Amino acid sequence: MLNEGLCCGAWAMKGTLLLVSSVGLLLPGVGSCPMKCLCHPSSNSVDCSGQGLSKVPRDLPPWTVTLLLQDNRIHWLPALAFQSVSLLSTLNLSNNSLSNLAAEAFYGLPHLRVLNVTQNSLLSIESSFAHALPGLRELDLSSNSLRILPTSLGKPWENLTVFAVQQNHLLHLDRELLEAMPKVRLVLLKDNPWICDCHLLGLKLWLERFTFQGFGTLTSPAAWFCPARCPEVS
Secondary structure, eight states: OHHHHHHHHHHHHHHHHHHHHHHHHHSTTTTOOOTTOEEETTTTEEEOTTSOOSSOOSSOOTTOSEEEOOSSOOOOOOTTTTTTOTTOOEEEOOSSOOOEEOGGGGTTOTTOOEEEOOSSOOOEEOTTHHHHOTTOOEEEOOSSOOOOOOSOOSSOOTTOOEEEOOSSOOSOOOHHHHHTOTTOOEEEOOSOOOOOSHHHHHHHHHHHHHHHTTOOEEOOOGGGGSOSOOTTOO
């Protein structure tokens, strides 16, 4: 009887091990964490900051909601760079070496709300950028090398509330771009070498309406001091 009990116990243990193994196969990567990163399941955050990384780590935990990649050497984002972390809500890419933001790099992130790309080397962003991140609420492009922004980002950015492009090399900013952000409440534009001409007057008119109607807060660029009248703007 004792042997029988031992035998049955052994089979039960094997069955348990098989069950655990099966669950592990069904949930790949649940317990994994990329090298040089700190994973915190309790807060759904992964911290890979300041590790000298040249690309986005592989095998990021699928439960990741906050991903910190600041202070690295990432210079390029491939298509679907974050497809393994579809729950991502906050992404910090500040202080890297990115020169372009390609829309396809952010496909598959329907929950992304905050994107920080400050202190990179951005020269441009693609005109279809809004298509990739329709739910984005905060976009910070400050302290880059942007000289021009597209007139349109492909579609209205319905949910964007914070738009920061301060400390760049912007000469002009089309008001059509800002009008495509109906919920924006904080606009940071200071410390750009704005050219005060008729093209910039459209921005001035938008800023006046924005502040007069009490929509939110902005930093005042040189647009405030542009000519009061210009035949090109109605």
